[in-house]
Amino acid sequence: MARAIETAANYPIPFYNDSGESVPPFAIMIPSAEPVDVDGVAVVKIDKPSASNLTPVFLVNGPSQVAAGKTGSAADPATRPVWIARSSGTIAIGSGWGIEPGSWKLKSGYPGSFYAFGDSGSTDVLRGLFVAPRYPLLTGETDAQYSSDVDVSLLTAGGADSGITLANVPGDPGCINSGETYAAGAGVTLAWVAGEWRIISIAECPE
Amino acid sequence: MSDAPQGLVRYTGLAGTLSGSFSFPIGVNPGVATLEAPYPARPIPYAGEIVVAYGGESIRFDDARVVEGSLRRDASGRIVTISVQDRRWRWAFGRISGWYNRRDDAGEVIPESEKTPRELASLLFDAMQERGYSVDALPPEPRPEVEWDATNPARALDDLASQLGCVVVLGLDGRARIAKAGVGERLPDTFRGDYGATVDPPEMPDAIEVVYGASEYQADLELEAVGEDDDGAIVPIDDLSYKPTDGWGYVDLANLAALSDGLDAERAARRGQAASMLFRAYRIAIPDDGLIVPGFDTDHPGEKITRHEQIELLDVQNDEQPGRAGVRRPAIVYGSFYADRDYTLAPAVDDPEPYEYGAAPETAYLDGFSVDARRGLILFASPLYRYVDGTTDYEKEPAVLRIRVAFRIRLESSFAHARAERRRRLSGQGRYVAPLFRNEIVLRSTVVYGPGFAVDRVATNRTAIDREADYYIDAWLRAQRTETPERAVYNDLRKIEPDGAIVHVVWKSTRSGATTEASRNTELREYVPPFRASRAVARTVEAVKSTHAAAIRRNA
Numbered sequence: 001m002a003r004a005i006e007t008a009a010n011y012p013i014p015f016y017n018d019s020g021e022s023v024p025p026f027a028i029m030i031p032s033a034e035p036v037d038v039d040g041v042a043v044v045k046i047d048k049p050s051a052s053n054l055t056p057v058f059l060v061n062g063p064s065q066v067a068a069g070k071t072g073s074a075a076d077p078a079t080r081p082v083w084i085a086r087s088s089g090t091i092a093i094g095s096g097w098g099i100e101p102g103s104w105k106l107k108s109g110y111p112g113s114f115y116a117f118g119d120s121g122s123t124d125v126l127r128g129l130f131v132a133p134r135y136p137l138l139t140g141e142t143d144a145q146y147s148s149d150v151d152v153s154l155l156t157a158g159g160a161d162s163g164i165t166l167a168n169v170p171g172d173p174g175c176i177n178s179g180e181t182y183a184a185g186a187g188v189t190l191a192w193v194a195g196e197w198r199i200i201s202i203a204e205c206p207e
Numbered sequence: 208m209s210d211a212p213q214g215l216v217r218y219t220g221l222a223g224t225l226s227g228s229f230s231f232p233i234g235v236n237p238g239v240a241t242l243e244a245p246y247p248a249r250p251i252p253y254a255g256e257i258v259v260a261y262g263g264e265s266i267r268f269d270d271a272r273v274v275e276g277s278l279r280r281d282a283s284g285r286i287v288t289i290s291v292q293d294r295r296w297r298w299a300f301g302r303i304s305g306w307y308n309r310r311d312d313a314g315e316v317i318p319e320s321e322k323t324p325r326e327l328a329s330l331l332f333d334a335m336q337e338r339g340y341s342v343d344a345l346p347p348e349p350r351p352e353v354e355w356d357a358t359n360p361a362r363a364l365d366d367l368a369s370q371l372g373c374v375v376v377l378g379l380d381g382r383a384r385i386a387k388a389g390v391g392e393r394l395p396d397t398f399r400g401d402y403g404a405t406v407d408p409p410e411m412p413d414a415i416e417v418v419y420g421a422s423e424y425q426a427d428l429e430l431e432a433v434g435e436d437d438d439g440a441i442v443p444i445d446d447l448s449y450k451p452t453d454g455w456g457y458v459d460l461a462n463l464a465a466l467s468d469g470l471d472a473e474r475a476a477r478r479g480q481a482a483s484m485l486f487r488a489y490r491i492a493i494p495d496d497g498l499i500v501p502g503f504d505t506d507h508p509g510e511k512i513t514r515h516e517q518i519e520l521l522d523v524q525n526d527e528q529p530g531r532a533g534v535r536r537p538a539i540v541y542g543s544f545y546a547d548r549d550y551t552l553a554p555a556v557d558d559p560e561p562y563e564y565g566a567a568p569e570t571a572y573l574d575g576f577s578v579d580a581r582r583g584l585i586l587f588a589s590p591l592y593r594y595v596d597g598t599t600d601y602e603k604e605p606a607v608l609r610i611r612v613a614f615r616i617r618l619e620s621s622f623a624h625a626r627a628e629r630r631r632r633l634s635g636q637g638r639y640v641a642p643l644f645r646n647e648i649v650l651r652s653t654v655v656y657g658p659g660f661a662v663d664r665v666a667t668n669r670t671a672i673d674r675e676a677d678y679y680i681d682a683w684l685r686a687q688r689t690e691t692p693e694r695a696v697y698n699d700l701r702k703i704e705p706d707g708a709i710v711h712v713v714w715k716s717t718r719s720g721a722t723t724e725a726s727r728n729t730e731l732r733e734y735v736p737p738f739r740a741s742r743a744v745a746r747t748v749e750a751v752k753s754t755h756a757a758a759i760r761r762n763a
Binding site: 004006007008010012014024038062064065066067070072125 | 462546548551594603
């Protein structure tokens with residue numbers, strides 16, 4: 001495992017900081033939809049994770065701070081383990097970490113299914129070595145009664161509200177769109193299917 | 208001188224010799240006989256035998272060959288004059304290759320390359336197709352480094368012998384041998400016709416000095432980050448034309464596209480290639496008033512290091528690796544830089560102290576680097592930088608680095624390599640100095656630092672190399688020593704054996720008489736190019752070839 005030195009091999013993806021604030025070293029970042037042209041080069045725009053921009057694609061900043069409106073270099077944690085800034089807490093091998101809205105750091109038990117390989121220990125930049133599955137499964141609960149698309153609040157591993165809401169999530173055609181109406185707060189499992197989050201199972205879904 | 212000839216110098220197939228002389232010097236150049244005779248009825252054989260006949264006895268020199276002939280006509284008829292070389296004409300041919308007594312990094316002989324002088328001489332005699340030779344006069348001890356690259360073996364032998372105070376002698380028995388220069392028989396004092404001490408004492412200089420190979424200094428030299436500008440110039444990174452307006456603090460070293468802003472594709476590609484050196488390339492920092500290298504400043508007072516071209520970096524240190532005799536430690540770079548060790552952005556130290564192996568924290572750069580000696584660059588495997596205050600702010604700045612490395616220095620005044628020498632004064636003012644070049648002997652001078660890079664001392668191998676040099680000076684002096692330069696002429700032909708002292712014999716016969724002329728510790732210059740002079744010419748040619756070959760190797 002190469003150390004986190006700023007080389008094209010370690011951080012091959014150039015990005016443009018569109019977040020409006022400085023990106024700290026090793027930050028978890030969410031790519032925006034459209035690339036931006038920077039000096040003739042198409043560069044991925046990134047934003048800070050928020051309550052509403054969760055996708056299954058993440059980028060991780062290199063060891064340098066990147067000021068707003070500047071370019072930096074990132075790694076893709078779905079291709080190999082990457083050192084990512086994290087909140088405090090104990091890392092267990094294989095434990096699940098995820099996105100905390102409004103933070104550049106991963107947080108234990110939050111949605112995103114980053115799996116830990118190792119711990120950085122107690123240092124000035126608290127990091128963990130994480131890998132992210134390309135297509136994670138998320139858990140949440142429905143926000144309202146529904147019979148078709150519905151907003152879903154994602155839950156932490158302990159069942160608490162993560163603060164992340166996915167809007168208008170389509171349901172499983174074989175269940176949610178069956179004409180039945182389900183109560184708010186139904187437990188659901190979501191997967192990234194065909195470019196969007198979909199409910200693939202619901203606790204109340206009839207067999 | 209009597210009226211009847213006391214002997215005759217003749218050559219195979221040349222009857223009725225009118226006159227003949229045979230100049231027979233020591234050394235590797237052939238002796239030459241010159242004979243005059245009536246034009247023979249049969250062709251003169253190109254290969255034959257020179258015979259010095261006297262008193263019913265003869266000395267025969269077989270395998271001689273005619274090298275020149277001319278014909279003239281006078282009152283007595285057609286007269287042919289030929290020049291014939293003794294069998295040493297063959298020594299101009301052949302070649303030998305080999306590199307022996309190679310030195311390892313520490314200057315010690317590499318065991319598998321080790322050869323005694325006698326073994327070296329035997330290799331050369333064998334390459335000359337000689338049989339029955341003797342090398343016993345060579346000393347057993349020194350291990351002169353020799354590198355033969357398709358070299359003429361006779362020239363190499365001559366060179367080897369002279370380095371060790373010896374000479375090559377072809378005996379009257381036809382066998383070659385090595386003899387100690389200046390050591391041999393006295394000239395016979397019977398039936399001497401003429402005798403005199405020559406007025407040709409050896410040309411002794413005021414001093415003799417062994418000139419060593421280029422000195423290798425070692426110091427912990429400060430480095431500065433440099434980059435390649437659009438015109439190819441290597442300059443400090445702050446002088447690069449494409450330095451961002453807000454400096455290097457936020458430069459994206461993994462993807463340098465931003466540095467090619469506004470350039471067309473071709474120039475952008477070139478810029479990108481140049482920019483890839485950013486924070487990867489460093490060079491020795493030379494202050495405006497010159498770089499001080501302790502040891503060099505005292506070896507060469509008044510000389511300054513003001514240009515990078517004066518420093519030829521090696522990739523090793525002068526010190527040996529522990530437990531690996533003869534293998535020098537590789538150069539190291541150490542200092543204050545971001546290494547992502549201990550999961551911190553802060554460097555291991557802010558203000559580096561002289562590096563100590565095994566001491567914590569580790570301040571050496573361990574990911575590998577190479578030395579571009581031609582451009583004087585140290586090129587790192589990855590960008591080497593540090594963050595300004597790695598806990599609150601993350602702007603990049605060049606690493607604070609030093610390299611512990613051995614290097615050669617070219618003098619500012621002449622651009623010649625700085626060399627050391629061992630001089631022995633012989634007489635006079637010491638103004639006229641004879642140099643002996645021993646490139647395999649190298650002064651190694653190492654600066655040892657204390658805290659804060661205060662110079663603690665300069666360690667050198669001076670004592671050891673001076674001892675080695677003294678051997679060569681002694682050998683040179685032995686070769687020059689002449690007890691009594693003398694020459695004698697005898698009114699007959701006689702057998703006088705050349706050796707380390709009797710360096711030249713000339714037999715002459717005419718119709719009116721015959722003489723043998725011999726010299727001891729001096730040459731008979733009127734007959735052939737003086738032995739030392741001819742050897743000097745040959746050695747100069749070989750030296751030029753060697754220097755040229757070395758230059759090619761060095762540039763490879």
